[in-house]
Amino acid sequence: MNLRRLWAVARKEFIHIVRDWRSLIMAIAIPVILVLLFGYALTMDLKDVPTVVWDQSRTTRSRDFLSLVQGSPYFALKGYYDNYRQLQQDLDSGKAMIAMVIPHDFAEGVMSGRPVTVQVVADGSDANTARLALSYAVSLGMIYSQQVTIKQVALQGSGSRIVPVELVPRVWYNADLRSQNTIVPGIIAVVMVVVASMLTSITVAKEWELGTMEQLISTPVRVPELVTGKVIPYFVIGMLDVAVAAAMGQWLFDVPLRGSPGLLFGVSAVFLVGALFYGMLLSIGLKTQVLANQAALISGFLPALMLSGFVFAIENMPAVIRVLTYIIPARYFIALLRGIYLKGVGLEVMWLNGLLLSIYALIMVVAAHRKLKLKLE
Amino acid sequence: MTASDPAVDVQGLTKQFDELTAVRDLNLQVHAGEIFGLVGPDGAGKTTSLRMMAGIMEPSTGVARIAGCDVVTQTTRVKDAIAYMSQKFGLYVDLTVEENIDFYADLYGVPRKGRRKQIEKLLDFSAMGPFKKRRAGFLSGGMKQKLQLVCALIHTPTVLLLDEPTNGVDPVSRRDFWRILYGLLGEGVAIVVATAYLDEAERCNRVGLLNSGELLVQGPPSELKQLMPEQILTVQSSKPRMIYNLVREILPDQRNTLFGDRVHVATKEPKKVAQKINDLLNAKAVGEYSVKMEPPTIEDVFVGMMADTGAEDGGSSDEAGPARVNGAPSTGRPAVQVEKLTRSFGSFTAVDRISFTVPEGQIFGFLGPNGAGKSTCIRMLCGLLQPSSGGGSVAGYDIMTQAESIKQNIGYMSQKFSLYDDLTVEENIDFYGGIYGLTGSGLADRKSWAITMSGLNGRQRSMTSLLSGGWKQRLAMACAVLHEPPIVFLDEPTSGADPLSRRRFWDLIYDMADRGVTVFVTTHYMEEAEYCDRLVMIYSGKVIAMGTPRELKTAVMKDTVLHITCPHPQDRLGLVEQLPAVREAALFGAGIHAVVDDEHAAVSAIRNAFEKERRRLDGVEKIVPGMEDVFVSLVEAEQQNGEAV
Amino acid sequence: MFNRLRRMLQKEFLQMLRDPKMRATVLVMPVVQMCIIAWALTTDVMDIETAVLDFDATPSSRQVVEAFSAGGYFRVTGYLHSQSDMADALDKAAVKTVIHIPEGFEQNMLDGSIGKVQLLVDGTDSNTAAIILSYANGLMQTYAARKAREELQRIYGTGREAVSVDIVQRALYNPNLESRYYYVPGLIAVMLIVFSMNLTSIGIVREKEIGTIEQVMVTPIRRLEFILGKAIPSVVTGYITMTLMLGIAVLVFGVHIKGSLVLLYVLTGIYFLGNIGLALYISVISETQQQAFLTSFLIIMPAVQLSGFMFPVHNMPEPVQYITLLNPMRWYLEIVRGVVMKGVGMTTLWPAIAGQAFLAVLFITTATARFKKTLS
Structure with missing residues (x-):
């Protein structure tokens, strides 16, 4: 891998992003809106x-x-x-x-x-x-x-022995049963799946569609330089999104962060890498922007929202679907996030989740590299 | 690899797409310092061949070696050694000129130190210096081409592969372009260039003629010309098309072809035929003309060979209709009239107070260098773009207020590819026919016409994405005039089309004009400009000349032009250029054109110079300047004015 | 007019359905996703994994544990021995709750003071935790009532009944309270918006990016024809996927459609037009496909969340509730749930229908008005 070529690709991609300011704003606004929506407006708590x-x-x-x-x-x-x-x-x-x-x-x-x-x-x-x-x-x-x-x-003058037993409930990790405490860590995962895979799903397909790929692949650029170079700017945006979401959780919604912030960003980075390369893989494989984006949306957003344990608890799902959720990386990520945020535990307890998440990221990185062929058909 | 090994070595290269064999058993060698021209009709396999050589397309069988490296097994080393320029614009529209260049410089590993100098040199060469900060998307078509060449040339490759690099590039820039290429040859680069301009092929060391995926012949241009059994008689006049039709009537057996203001008649009995032509033209009183015997050009060879192989499928030349009198009778009402038409984009004025009138039934040519504002002007006339000020009418409707009514009455072919790639040929025609209101038998008639006209018989069900560039161009034109509109706007309709289909385009344009259709056309092929009834030349959004082709060549162009015939003109250009008696010199076809003030002084100066250097000189003669001479000298005069101010 | 529109439609259908990958995306993917996700949509909390930490170990404490496991919701999976076991079990998420009975529980009750049972609940999922708590409260109250009755009988002898206000519960429309019946019709609405919005939103911007729009703009085609030509194919494919999904809902998930099917189809059409109008508006104002994708996602996301699909509208803050009035999906959910689950008709649904129709007209006209047949 030649670092200069890698950087050239990354810089070019950065310029694309900055020039298309509308997309850039949306890439930042989507997470903010999501967090606000879930934090303020959406709750399953029963009242009134x-x-x-x-x-x-x-x-x-x-x-x-x-x-x-x-x-x-x-x-x-x-x-x-x-x-x-x-x-x-x-x-x-x-x-x-x-x-x-x-x-x-x-x-x-x-x-x-x-x-x-x-x-x-x-x-x-x-x-x-x-x-x-x-x-x-x-x-x-x-x-x-x-x-x-x-x-x-x-x-009639009798004592108060009428109520002999009492249930003293204590809710751990989330004493007041605030929805926000559950939702905000989860939403970080949803935001990242969406932003990361949706943004990268376009990049390679766009070059094929607009014909810039033919010129690009005639140069000495190598597959890893192209794939990784394209991912770098989106990684930066993704981490920025995590930081924004975490900051909003911290100061706007008072979600307690009991575990290590370093670990939080660490596992986020691993997950982000997986999601970004998954988007790349779609983009490389499907070759048109529409298909790649649609695929990212339905294979990323919907499962992350509904099959990850974010809103619908995995334990309540039928056995077959429970097994299926093991292939959804957001599941591990959400478990890790809630662990870090609410329980304050680290990898010593959740090492398996961390390991599976890393394996997923690794598979995506390798798959995207192997799928990209610098040839016309 | 030793010095004598070829830089490009292609053996038995074949590419099969499903049923179609795009390239069959291609063999060619190109050595360092050599330029090889690849010519052939649309869809002959030029692009596929180049893509395989560049290592970006897997050959089905055969071997290609670039600088001694196999393109399949040693792809990465091949890519280090080449520069490739794709036919489709392949740069990033949202990056500036400079950013695009820097990006490619980094990819090719050009050291940062000294890079600026190289970039400046290339920008200067291509006259792109002032546009460094402009986004590539806002460049005109020709400038994009130049930028792409600059990006490819940012490093010095062993092998340069160019896929129709000068499509849509104006003659002045084309000259610059070739100057860059010759500079590279001097540095020992091997160049393979596919081109639709056959005058460019003349300048190559060797030329290969590709047809249906097979290389029919290859060799130096001079050798190829000897393959031609006939000799060429040229008839030059101000009414070439009329003469063309007359000659065809009396000499149906001879192949005759239009070349700008000349008619080329290929014949084995030149004397007899010349006599016949003289008799005929005298009888018909066509005005001034001259009949000469001339050596054939590559284009003659090309046209001849294609005619022999029967590649001229379903051409409309047999149905071109009656001879047309220049300046067809008009009903008096102008088809297009504009008055001080202006359009600005921010602080940039693309079209600056242009005024002209086009009578009905005229073929109106619109010339100008890349970025002069031609497309902007046409878009305003079509109702696509609101003018900033000024006004005008098209088909009697006001362009400021009645855009929709104009759209009912015109056909428009944009410079950009305008067909749906994911529809078949037939479906594209059905779609455009349908939205123009054609139905039933009317649509069926026009559909079969369109397919014949674009030469796509038997390929109705092909996906449009699989067609070659030239074919797409023909189909786009057919779609634009399906509804037989009274006014047609064609924005570079022939860019990238092969010489035969270009002629067919023009037969069609004439055919339409004969039926009273007004045709408004832009082109960068100067011989095509000769076919127009009237021309307007614009520069930086302003009209710099207007008139009939003849007026432009005589009244506007006051300089004397000498045609110098010699071997290897590209190497002699410097020699001619430095003579004090010569104002300007440029390559022109297989020779050199020199603009001089004093004919006699210059002729003797040139002869002396050649003698002194012991170079062969086959002839120097004063000629009636061609449109290209006119164009180049007008544009260069403007450029100098611009610099002076 | 009809000829032009017909050709426009022909072209759009060809472009959409020729590519097998696209065909799969449009017609197969929604169905597959529906099958998987619909199973997952349940908030019915069952089989709560429970650990017991019984320091008392008396008949009474065993009674309490029995009361929990007999209720059918709690499943005792293990017995713990120390406080630290308890923390460990919850940290690792091995169990959801721990029933902790302190020493002296029975003795306290016999002494006339109160026996306390501590229930520890993992609150990371607040919704599940709330449900668990409500189950546990119910169970303990029943247990307490039984104990109280025994006590009263001990004091006053038989014949003296405790006051009892019994609640007779009845759930209308969904007697077994299967949450899936509630979510599945909503899921259809979600899938329809997710699948139609994105694909439609690139309709115009894609032609801009490729350059074909310029050629189309110089033809006499009318703006509305162009917009309808882009909208109708989406409506048609929308109906096809809707029919497939409805079929799955009925056959696989046993959803019973109580109301009029014709009404449902008609009203779904209005829903489509609203979404598609919005998508086309996005397409008109976007310059690149990427912008269109992101913008439509920016719409889809809140539209789904603020529709009442997962989170009831009446739980939202009041200002947000007003915002939901602008959400076609909110109206459509009211309609689809009303027709499918409650079997209600026009008389009840008219506000939702009016709201939706208004939005559909608004979006389509805005898109048409913004679509200019000139370049800028």
């Missing part, structure tokens, strides 16, 4: 589920129960109706996700110790929200019963 009520009882007792519902962070009462038709309508149109019906004998039942039944109907189309909301509703029912019982028992 729109709820409508038909209170057939209309008593102090039923209002007590409803104020308990309203007081919980999970439900937001959006409307009171007196028939099923309207409840159904709101569920149909998506205005409400939960409908509650309090029976007319609610107060009498509570007073006399007879079991009463509150009906809770959930819009099950969003199964995740529905399941959580329903289970909170059940809990609310129990809490209400206990409150009433405690009051009654207290009136």
